[in-house]
Amino acid sequence: MVVEEKKVAIVVRKYDPKTDLSGVEDVERRCEVGPSGELSLFTDLLGDPICRVRNSPAYLMLIAEIIGSEEKEIVGMIRGCIKTVTCGKKLSRNGKNNSEAIPKPVPVYTKLAYILGLRVSPSHRRMGIGLKLVRETEEWFRENGAEYSYLATDNDNQASINLFTDKCGYAKFRTPSILVNPVFAHRVRVSSRVTIIKLPPCDAEFLYRKRFATTEFFPRDIDSVLNNKLTLGTFLAVPRGTYSAESWPGSSRFLSSPPDSWALLSVWNAKDVFTLEVRGASRVKRTLARTTRVLDRALPWLRLPSVPEVFKPFGLHFLYGLGGEGPRAVKLVKALCGHAHNLAKERGCSVVATEVSNGEPLRLGIPHWKRLSCAEDLWCIKRLGEDYSDGSVGDWTKSPPGLSIFVDPREI
Ligand SMILES: CC(C)(COP(=O)(O)OP(=O)(O)OC[C@H]1O[C@@H](n2cnc3c(N)ncnc32)[C@H](O)[C@@H]1OP(=O)(O)O)[C@@H](O)C(=O)NCCC(=O)NCCS
Numbered sequence: 001m002v003v004e005e006k007k008v009a010i011v012v013r014k015y016d017p018k019t020d021l022s023g024v025e026d027v028e029r030r031c032e033v034g035p036s037g038e039l040s041l042f043t044d045l046l047g048d049p050i051c052r053v054r055n056s057p058a059y060l061m062l063i064a065e066i067i068g069s070e071e072k073e074i075v076g077m078i079r080g081c082i083k084t085v086t087c088g089k090k091l092s093r094n095g096k097n098n099s100e101a102i103p104k105p106v107p108v109y110t111k112l113a114y115i116l117g118l119r120v121s122p123s124h125r126r127m128g129i130g131l132k133l134v135r136e137t138e139e140w141f142r143e144n145g146a147e148y149s150y151l152a153t154d155n156d157n158q159a160s161i162n163l164f165t166d167k168c169g170y171a172k173f174r175t176p177s178i179l180v181n182p183v184f185a186h187r188v189r190v191s192s193r194v195t196i197i198k199l200p201p202c203d204a205e206f207l208y209r210k211r212f213a214t215t216e217f218f219p220r221d222i223d224s225v226l227n228n229k230l231t232l233g234t235f236l237a238v239p240r241g242t243y244s245a246e247s248w249p250g251s252s253r254f255l256s257s258p259p260d261s262w263a264l265l266s267v268w269n270a271k272d273v274f275t276l277e278v279r280g281a282s283r284v285k286r287t288l289a290r291t292t293r294v295l296d297r298a299l300p301w302l303r304l305p306s307v308p309e310v311f312k313p314f315g316l317h318f319l320y321g322l323g324g325e326g327p328r329a330v331k332l333v334k335a336l337c338g339h340a341h342n343l344a345k346e347r348g349c350s351v352v353a354t355e356v357s358n359g360e361p362l363r364l365g366i367p368h369w370k371r372l373s374c375a376e377d378l379w380c381i382k383r384l385g386e387d388y389s390d391g392s393v394g395d396w397t398k399s400p401p402g403l404s405i406f407v408d409p410r411e412i
Helices: 017-032 129-143 158-167 201-212 222-226 251-256 283-298 329-346 361-365
Strands: 009-014 040-044 058-067 072-092 104-120 148-154 171-174 177-182 194-199 231-239 262-269 275-279 316-325 351-356 377-383
Touching: 009 129, 017 040, 017 058, 017 072, 017 104, 058 129, 072 129, 104 129, 129 158, 148 158, 158 377, 194 201, 194 329, 201 222, 201 231, 201 251, 201 262, 201 316, 222 231, 231 316, 231 329, 262 329, 316 329, 316 361, 329 351, 329 361
Parallel strands: 104 148, 316 351
Antiparallel strands: 009 058, 040 275, 058 072, 072 104, 148 377, 171 377, 177 351, 194 231, 231 262, 262 316
């Protein structure tokens, strides 16, 4: 039997929204199908596949296209972005008389690239397309001066782990936890012993730069994250009777006379970027969920932990820049999460999510449902070149993890 060989070429090129949207959405749809009989999570990028990188200082989206003699078909895509982040810290004497000043830790920055949204159509896997997409993206990273590249993947995604570690030279680096809490039909009670103050973006920036700039992955352009319209606010929690919105003196004076404990976090409105939907749930499960919801709505004083509506498209809020100081910081974080829950409820979101380092001491204050959360999100990293601006840190890929990590909401 003679099999006529069709001549096809695989071309990797930049995504063009005018011609490629439906092809890309098609690949996304085919990649989301979970194993039969199981639940799968469908992501709707609301007609804008670049949305997951668009808010970064530099970004790129590539597609892989099969070109045959008669037809063309998009079969894969990848997104990448670059920004400057903290990769470590060093001690610096920053006074007029350098020999007398007490050395302070200051951040060491590096240019970091991030890979996300890599997808290859199930019908075209194991043909080297994923590898080609990664290599071309890394080429763009190098041309734009990135010193490291990283990505996050599920701990059990063997295809992705093999592709990045075996074929592309990435190493397993950090394993933060994604903590997800449902938004109930009732409001969560926030402790009356806590005052929550919404900070203006310039005060929020001052606090973050003064206290959290040495946290690993802290973005040097934190101001553009805080001023982005997707940031709904930065909230500071203090013990009642210390500070209030009326007596707020500004971050500089606050830090010169802080209360014994305080905590803060910022809220990112991911609902305007993408929606999620749980598919494949049986009618019984859907009915049970709906019943808890109806009861919670009818009897809010019972504070039932009702299951939110996740079987049709729903939005989420992402909590970032979580930090605090003092013996009561965990309690203050809990109050902030309650406040964030109520904000998400007002704005029609179904879940609130955040991502924190494994060693994060404040995670005890973050309410979450284990079944919705991911204990270990695997981050892999690679050094892209030989010249580094991080001489005092050495090779970041070999450094031990810190207690905290800054998870940038632009990359969720
Ligand atoms: C991960 C994914 C992008 C790989 O795409 P692909 O085009 O099939 O990958 P390639 O053909 O370039 O494979 C390169 C290497 O990756 C590894 N790999 C790819 N698929 C694999 C699998 N199913 N099992 C084990 N290793 C696999 C192998 O080392 C492979 O090299 P080999 O074929 O010489 O053994 C694809 O499986 C996919 O779209 N998965 C769903 C979405 C996803 O998980 N994205 C990654 C999120 S970070």
